[in-house]
Amino acid sequence: MNKDETGAWRWPVWIRVDGPPHGGVQYETISVIKDGSPVLRDMAFSLDRNYLYVMSERQHCKVRGLWEVQGLTESVHQPNGVTRQVIKRRPFIESCFYCVHLLVHSKQSQRFLSPNDDRYDCSQRNRCERADEPYRFAASLNQCVKATVYPDSIAVSEPSVPLLVKVSHVPDLSAGITCSFGNLTEVEGQVNGNQILCVSPAAKDVPLIPTDQDWSGVELRLNSKETGQMLISTEVKFYNCSVHQLCLSCVNSAFRCHWCKYRNLCTHDPSSCSFQEGRDCPQLVRSGEILIPAGEVKPITLKARNLPQPQSGQRGYECVLHIQGVSHRVTALRFNSSSVQCQNSSYLYEGMRISELPVDFSVVWNGNFIIDNPENIQVHLYKCAAQRDSCGMCLKADRKFQCGWCSGEGRCTLRHHCPPINPYTTRWLNLSSKNVKCTNPRITELADGAMSQLRPECFYADPELPRRKCARRRKPALGRGPTRGSSHIVQPSLTRRVDCAEKSR
Incomplete structure (x- = not known):
């Protein structure tokens, strides 16, 4: 073609x-x-x-x-x-x-009637019955039947709602119209000029809504009693606000849903909410990263908006942390509508191979009323000693953790866990100290694969040698130094006493 x-x-x-x-x-x-x-x-x-x-x-x-x-x-x-x-x-x-009865327009779709129908067919004018009557015959798209319905969405808990359908470019409707809602029910339509009043299905005929969405669409068809054929169709949506469990999800719905924060439910009827309700959702607000050392007793202070004040008979606030599959509930104190604090508590997690663990948490009140967390704020638990078993590795930790090397105990820890030598001398080293230097480092063992992760200059006797992966070589004869072009792993006693991590800086 x-x-x-x-x-x-x-x-x-x-x-x-x-x-x-x-x-x-x-x-x-x-x-x-x-x-x-x-x-x-x-x-x-x-x-x-x-x-x-x-x-x-x-x-x-x-x-x-x-x-x-x-x-x-x-x-x-x-x-x-x-x-x-x-x-x-x-x-x-x-x-x-172009045919008025063949091209049926609605907001969502175009529908075509059978071309074999003897009344609503695309044909020549002289073959169209009563073609001279207004809107019986159309030869262009702008003469097609159009319809709008108000309201175009109905709450499932509101049966038998009057729907007003306004139509244009329609022939004489004095013979009557019926309104059918999919395969659910059919009712008599009340015609008043270019307006038709249809009543939505009763409670027993309301359609079921799929579990993964908050609405279901039903085709509303206007049928001519004169011909027994559909004149036009459009879609009516049935919605269920109660499927929304959080305030932001409720108020951001495409339908007329309202959040009752003192009842913790989403409804289509705002009159069912308390007069004390505000329109803004209670929610947490990001104010910076939340860092908690594992095992340390600390409070967690959070910024928020529109926090409700529990009413008589309602329980207060709590913080719920979900750590490695276990939920931990901690009492919280609401300072005002914009601040809440999880009270002093300590949190632990298993294993020394995880230096930092992001933890999901939520703030609840009255038992299970959840405060929205739209920015997915998390608590970060951490251990200074995890994966930092040397002075150099400890000092490479991000400064935000405030970790340091306790030389007296040979471990990476927080300052208050490292006892001083005297009131004026400390054994705790961190990057904020002056002239920080790891003292007396010793290489006692190299695990398989460790050589590829360390800087070669820490182990080459000649710093001018090419920086390639250290390879095991035969040690030179006693009393002879390394010659140019050869390399070997130097014994710890022969190299300058400096930690690899420090030298890399």
């Missing part, structure tokens, strides 16, 4: 009157769709098989004569010597119109 000079799609016609049911000879190419839109693959014969219905997105054409073996045929000689009989008469398009 291609386009002609006017922009219409040209459709090749293949006709075969003898031989096997495959192959064929192209007889003619005709222009079908006038608006330039592509022809859809969904074609259909009329019931008497005298017409072919050809459609595009916006147009429906009725083509006659393509398969009628009438009139004269002529012999066509093919290059391979075969002679075929083809129809001599040229096929033609009988009608091609």
Whole structure:
């Protein structure tokens, strides 16, 4: 298929009157769709098989004569010597119109009625019954029936809601209209000029809503009593606010949902909430990273917005931390609507291979009323000694942890866990100290694979040697120093006493 000079799609016609049911000879190419839109693959014969219905997105054409073996045929000689009989008469398009009853518009979709229907068909004007009456026949899209419904969404807990449907470009509706809601129910529509009043299904007929969403759509069809056919359809959504368990999820819903913070529920009816309710959601606000050393007794102070004051009979605030699959509840104190503090407590986690552990937590009140945490604020537990068993590794720890090396005990720890030599001398080293230096480092053992992780200059006797991975070499003879071009791992007693981590800085 291609386009002609006017922009219409040209459709090749293949006709075969003898031989096997495959192959064929192209007889003619005709222009079908006038608006330039592509022809859809969904074609259909009329019931008497005298017409072919050809459609595009916006147009429906009725083509006659393509398969009628009438009139004269002529012999066509093919290059391979075969002679075929083809129809001599040229096929033609009988009608091609936009139809008011065929193109049905709604906010969500376009729906097509069957082209074989004898009342709502795309046809020539002289074949359209009562075509001279207003809006009985349309030849352009702007004459199609249109409808809007208000409200277009209904809470599942509100049965039998009146819906007002405003329609335009419709024929006379004095014969009456019925309103059908999918396969749920059908009710009488009350017609008043271009307005139709439909009543939504009763409580027993309200559709079920899938568990993974808060609404379900139902097709509302307006059916003509005169013809028994659908005039137009649109969608009505049934929604359920109560599926939202948090305030922000509730108020950000696409539907008319309201959060009752003193009842901790989402509802479509704001009158069911207390008069003390505010419209803003209670929520935590980020104020900086929360760092807690494992095993240390510390409070956690948090910033917030719109924290409710528990009413008589309601329980206070708590912090709930989820550490390695175990929940820990700690009493919290609400200072005001913008601040809350988890009281003094210590938190532990298993293992020395994890130096820092992000922990999910929540602030709740009255037992299980959760305060929103839209920024996913976490508590970071950490251990100074984890993965830092040397002075150099300890001093490489991020300064935010406030870890230091306790030379008296040979471990990485917080300052207050390292006893001083005297009131004026400390054994605790950290990067904030002046002239910080790890003292008397000793290499006692190299684990498999450790050489590739350490800087080679810490182990080469000659610093001018290429910086490649240290390899095991035979030690030089006693009394002889290393020669240029050779390398070996120097014994600790032969190298300058400096920690690798310090030298790398």
